[in-house]
Amino acid sequence: MTPTAETQMQFLYALRSNGVTDALVLAAMEKVDRGLFVQGLFAARAYEDRPLAIPCGQTISQPSIVGLMTQALEVQPRNKVLEIGTGSGYQAAILSYLARRVYTVERHRDLARTARLIIDGMGLVNVTVMTSDGSLGLPDQAPFDRILLTAAAEDPPANLLAQLSDGGIMVLPVGQSGAVQTLIKAQKTADSIEYTELCEVRFVPLVEGLA
Numbered sequence: 001m002t003p004t005a006e007t008q009m010q011f012l013y014a015l016r017s018n019g020v021t022d023a024l025v026l027a028a029m030e031k032v033d034r035g036l037f038v039q040g041l042f043a044a045r046a047y048e049d050r051p052l053a054i055p056c057g058q059t060i061s062q063p064s065i066v067g068l069m070t071q072a073l074e075v076q077p078r079n080k081v082l083e084i085g086t087g088s089g090y091q092a093a094i095l096s097y098l099a100r101r102v103y104t105v106e107r108h109r110d111l112a113r114t115a116r117l118i119i120d121g122m123g124l125v126n127v128t129v130m131t132s133d134g135s136l137g138l139p140d141q142a143p144f145d146r147i148l149l150t151a152a153a154e155d156p157p158a159n160l161l162a163q164l165s166d167g168g169i170m171v172l173p174v175g176q177s178g179a180v181q182t183l184i185k186a187q188k189t190a191d192s193i194e195y196t197e198l199c200e201v202r203f204v205p206l207v208e209g210l211a
């Protein structure tokens with residue numbers, strides 16, 4: 001399903017009125033049809049600014065939260081980005097328009113497979129979708145200029161921070177699952193990590209091991 005011009009306008013309006021103002025992020029989100037990433041019962045609601053259920057008991061995040069996280073990540077065209085928690089693949093598709101290279105990892109094999117099919121179908125050749133335990137990061141491809149965690153950790157995982165390059169940025173929800181969590185931006189310098197709290201969010205938990 002392709003959104004009508006009016007639906008698309010309302011979708012972008014909801015993003016802007018919720019604080020997504022970065023022109024490059026908005027342009028990337030305009031290019032990615034969220035309807036492709038939502039199947040079955042919820043497909044008709046793909047253009048609403050709300051999270052929706054996807055298979056394996058997971059969720060595709062609320063578009064304005066996707067926008068705020070992407071904006072906070074300050075992705076540069078030459079960046080190599082790691083996303084942990086592919087889910088539907090929606091966020092990874094948006095990142096692919098902003099970064100040089102995107103690696104996205106998911107612990108549910110079925111979700112990874114579906115996301116890969118959709119992303120390949122869109123012709124996005126700079127995205128690699130992998131089934132693996134993202135709590136370990138992706139040591140073989142490290143360091144990353146940007147890391148985006150789309151599942152909630154109780155603390156910023158030290159091994160992920162270690163896979164961030166100097167000057168790198170990681171955005172992640174921190175807090176208990178089932179409770180309100182805080183979206184945090186971590187900026188790494190040669191000798192320290194600076195944390196900024198962005199807003200309150202609710203994400204499914206980061207779970208160790210493959211599903």
Ligand code: SAH
Nearest residue numbers: 060085087088091106107134135150206207
């Ligand atoms: N970014 C997604 C939404 C993510 S929902 C989108 O755009 O649709 C969070 C996802 O993180 C879920 O699919 C969950 O299975 C996954 N996840 C949780 N723990 C993980 C881990 N240790 N490694 C990889 N993926 C994980």
